[in-house]
Amino acid sequence: MKKLVGIFKQVIKTIQLSIFLSRCKLCGSLLVLEGEELICSECKAEIMPVDAPVCKLCGRIVENRHRMCGECIVKPPRFKKHLSYAIYDGVLKDLILLFKYGEIKKLKKLLARYYIEIIEKRINERFDFIIPVPADKSRKRDFSPVYEIAKILSRRLSIPLLRGNLTKIRTTEPQAGLSRYKRLKNLNGAFKVKDPTRVKGKKILLIDDVYTTGTTIKKCSELLAKAKADVTALTLSRSM
Ligand SMILES: [Zn+2]
Ligand SMILES: [Zn+2]
Numbered sequence: 001m002k003k004l005v006g007i008f009k010q011v012i013k014t015i016q017l018s019i020f021l022s023r024c025k026l027c028g029s030l031l032v033l034e035g036e037e038l039i040c041s042e043c044k045a046e047i048m049p050v051d052a053p054v055c056k057l058c059g060r061i062v063e064n065r066h067r068m069c070g071e072c073i074v075k076p077p078r079f080k081k082h083l084s085y086a087i088y089d090g091v092l093k094d095l096i097l098l099f100k101y102g103e104i105k106k107l108k109k110l111l112a113r114y115y116i117e118i119i120e121k122r123i124n125e126r127f128d129f130i131i132p133v134p135a136d137k138s139r140k141r142d143f144s145p146v147y148e149i150a151k152i153l154s155r156r157l158s159i160p161l162l163r164g165n166l167t168k169i170r171t172t173e174p175q176a177g178l179s180r181y182k183r184l185k186n187l188n189g190a191f192k193v194k195d196p197t198r199v200k201g202k203k204i205l206l207i208d209d210v211y212t213t214g215t216t217i218k219k220c221s222e223l224l225a226k227a228k229a230d231v232t233a234l235t236l237s238r239s240m
Pocket of ligand 2: 055056057058059060068069070071072073
């Protein structure tokens, strides 16, 4: 009888837990550990920063830390350096997609932490402005994921946010799924620096979420560099 009561209590406890506790947005397991919010510790532990030698310009994984990748040797980008926190895969990819399209806005704090970690560990520099890569205006969403992250970074790192100067002046097809050539063509004339004097001689931290072929970051860096700004780019993740 005692055993039965015990089992009964356990069942009630489990039901209570599943009613009052939240679940991990990725794997669905209950969030029971202290400090767990939105995502469980096990899922979080799967997000690992890039721990391999990278091209000193674009951040691509290379064999020798002191080398540049072939692409940067042939056509050096206009940014001084680009770094990504991790590879665009697995849990991090799911998180980014949840944030961008599932619009779980609360994830911004968690994601911002990864940017801050890489800035503190690998970028030893003071910046005049943070500039988020601008989103398409026509997408009719009042939620701009990269801007949300940039706002947090600006507050936490005490770097002024400069929004609206680097701007998108026409809508473009989503870059995902396009070939490298089409990506380039898609972005031709899409961005503009409205007031070049604001960024002239300034150190800029350019922020985006995903670096695939780097076309967007390179295009924005090119425009900012033309305005005589010094650009360091940072993304949350990059494809191999
Ligand atoms: Zn989980
Ligand atoms: Zn490179």
